[in-house]
Amino acid sequence: MRRLLHRFTSSRRAYALMLAVLAAAGITSMLGLMLERQLTQRLSVARQVEAYQRHHAAKGYQEIVDSWIRSLAGRSIAPLITDGERVLTLDLGDGLRAEVSFADAQGSVLASPAGLTGRDFERVRLMRASLPQGSRDPSVPALTRDVGPVAVSMRSAPAEVIQAAFASVADLSGGVEFAQRLLAIRAEQPIQQSDVAKTAIALGVTPEIRARLNEVLVAEPSLWFVTVELRRGSAGTVVAREGGHIVVAPRRAGRGSTSGIWEKSSAFLTWQKLPIQ
DSSP, rough: HHHHHHHHHHHHHOOOHHHHHHHHHHHHHHHHHHHHHHHHHHHHHHHEEEEHHHHHHHHHHHHHHHHHHHHHHTTOGGGGTTSSEEEEEEEETEEEEEEEEEEEEEHHHSSSSOOOOHHHHHHHHHHHHHHHSSOOTTOOOOOOSSSOOOETTTTTOOOHHHHHHTTTOOGGGHHHHHHHHHHHHHHHHHOTTHHHHHHHTTTTOOHHHHHHHOOOHSOOSEEEEEEEEETTTTTTTTEEEEEEEEEEOOTTTOOOSSSSTSSSOOOOOEEEEEEOO
């Protein structure tokens, strides 16, 4: 009898211990889930706050850049810019400053004619088809871009892009020499729009084709890439980089030096966080 009672008591104790262990495991699991949920919520809130801060910082930079462009009152920005060199420095306090630079972003062909119609659609399609196929060294500029106008900037376009622009309005065979001559001019002096006609006339291109070349090749780009570098301290350590594509309205002939100073003269098409080099 005593043995039976002892076994029964031991069984109850073991059962109670098992229930206690299961309860403790359940509570631990619940606590773990609660902590994980709180951590996820904190991370989500932190991401939202960071996105909010970056959004408003980007809008601030964009407004400053646009204000600088408006202050030029319609004058061309191209003579003021050397690609990659800063044009503005903003003191943000606490040893932090923002350096703003521009680079010609129109020296390539639109990657897709989607959204275009008529002549623009056909020209982009022909330019794209005339570019070299296959892999390209990633260290050299890309031959295509996702945004911007149809026309190509002679200020920065490589030979392949100039040849493709030529092929979109004329016979492909003449594009090689045409591109070589334009690049030779560009190596000696800033390229001018009149150089298109001069080069085309020298090659015997018809007036109709010359007019079309002036539509697909421009000396002054309207698409630029703006880079904002945040630097800290006297050493100028880069702590963040952001940037995006901006379209600047072309210079209007006959504008006064102060007219249009409050007009919206530019528009950002993209903005993104950039890697720190």
